[in-house]
Amino acid sequence: MRKFDHRHLIGMGRLSVDDIELILDTAESFKELSERDIKKVPTLRGKSVVNFFFEPSTRTRTSFEIAAKRLSADTFSLSASGSSMVKGETLIDTALNLQAMKPDIIVLRHPSSGAPQLIANRVKAGIINAGDGINEHPTQSLLDLLTIREKMGKIKGLNISIIGDISHSRVARSNIIGLTKMGADVTLSGPPTMIPVGVESLGVRVVLNPAEAVKGKDVIMLLRIQLERQNKALFPCVREYASYFGLTEKIIRAAKKDVIVMHPGPINRGVEISSEVADGPHSVIFDQATNGVAVRMAVLYLLIGGAK
Amino acid sequence: MITRIRAGRFVDPVKGCVEQVELIIEKGKIARILPPGEFKEEGPRIRTINAADKLIVPGLIDMHVHLREPGEEYKETIDSGQMAAVAGGFTSIACMPNTMPPNDTRAVTEFIIEKAKRTGLARVYPIAAITVMQKGERLTEFGELKEAGAVAVSDDGFCVTNSEVMRRALEYARYHGLMVISHSEDLNLSRSGVMHEGVVSTRIGLQGIPAASEEIMVFREISLAALTNCPVHIAHVSTAGSVEIIKRAKDAGIPVTAETAPHYFSLDHKEVAGYNTYAKVKPPLRTPEDVQAIKDGLAEGVIDVIATDHAPHSDIEKKLEFDKAAFGMIGLETALALTLQLVRDKILGLPEAIGKLSLSPASVLGIPGGCIKTGVQADLAVIDPECEYVLKREDILSKSWNSPFIGKKLKGRNELTMIGGEIVWERKSKHPRC
């Protein structure tokens, strides 16, 4: 029996290769469930999962909610405006109050890097990091790994480029850790204003020009450009970003023939990705969304449902 | 009443030596300095302090302290700060003006001085703001502030962004005999940052403060000092680049002095990994290379002063998400041990190290102290350089305990503090080994 020896899922850095494989295998078996007519199993009946979101995110929250419901857990949602955070309560106080209601899992999305760790040390519930600041978004990375494994049959040895605002992306950070851990060769690309200092120390290479960076690659991962970053001098305007760093049909031709194109969504059509690419044969964006539910079911199951 | 301190080794930063002497203190002053055994008087009028195996040093002087009063007394009061100071071996401290309200008027300066006098603990020298409300716009009334007792001006906590204002501050301050202390930070570069920009910030996903944010402003201050030929003092130097810039300025004869804080030569940015908010400080903890450069700067005399930047914050400001937590750490009670580590590591000689904690800041600010000779006020500390201990939160006398050194092993500590001939603090609980 393979064991998942974690109480929380805080970041990819804390998972071993075996842990990751166990999550992906478990997710695969849950995926089959999602294809059935009746998509519900009683595995987590009587368990409660609280979605605690301090940032708006319909997509990730819905994905967690569906995952929990398919496993028959009771789900509750708290958002920043609905919680007492707006009244000046600290995160720790809010978490302790929540703890008093005895949830089994708290799914936390928070704008501050390190927030899940701050409360994980203080509550009994398991914490799932659903994105903390610009630090990590581990379930996104896991669903990306599942998608890659499914489409390419493996992860080890693949050549993968991540393109976009690496500095401010928790998706990039989790994927850099997850992909290198699983033995992929990772290249980062994007405007030099968006590449963090010393990122090579994480075991990746940097090739700024996307046309260069996609050459011979098996996988291209795009990041969502946050349009509000324009006024921070990181890039002049959307139009210029699109023409120098956007992924188009023309650029993709330099990659491997069967390259897959991934995006965590929501996409900005015509900015980081052209419509032809987003809707084209290489795109696996919808598979990612499907796998998101499966991976989150797997994580919930392994944290609170598995034989411990 | 005559006090005799016997059997200690006296560290003299003025002569740069350590010698076995007996100090005789009378009427608050150093009355005589004698070779061991020469003092023969006995009787009820004689109080003897046995300093065997201990060091006797001039009372330490910290030229960069935040006392939080008026306005944030829950973090520190003038009293509690003075108490932390004497516990750490400091007999004089200079307090920064970023209180609420800030010390930008005679009234606040006088309030601090009056309040501090009442305790009889560490002498407190207020540093007034450079600009009204520390807004960086209009100069405060330097003349009146000096008259009220301010010893320097600084907008510490904020950088005077407007170079014209800084230039005029230097010129006007010199006329009044006030040192200008610069908190050097290009706020546009550092604004969203919460730790040093480098491999650690990249790894743990925190926004960085580049070294250039400090260095640009250090360079500007030096340009202005050269332009005006007015002295400037650079607070809390933290980067190798700043050390290099200051070194060149000193070589060129530009009137600049500089300080660093013990955390900049004791800790690097790895301390932040794990989102330790007690290690969140401004300027931020830098790289191991910067730490080495700070040590070299101290050894070569580029950095004149060790000052703590003692910045108390309660857990209300610290037990938070890292990016929401306040910058700053306390330092009065750890500075001595951390500085003695430099002596053990052969970075500094003992008299030099003590000099950077006493004589140097006294001369930068133009205040008494840092020297023990016949006729001067008897401000001194008796320290045990060998005592090893783990810093515990409950041992801290400051009202706040935001120190990244809690739980860490320290070596060397103050045992007794004397101000004007009075013992104002003495360690009660003797460490078993000490």
Ligand SMILES: [Zn+2]
């Ligand atoms: Zn400062």
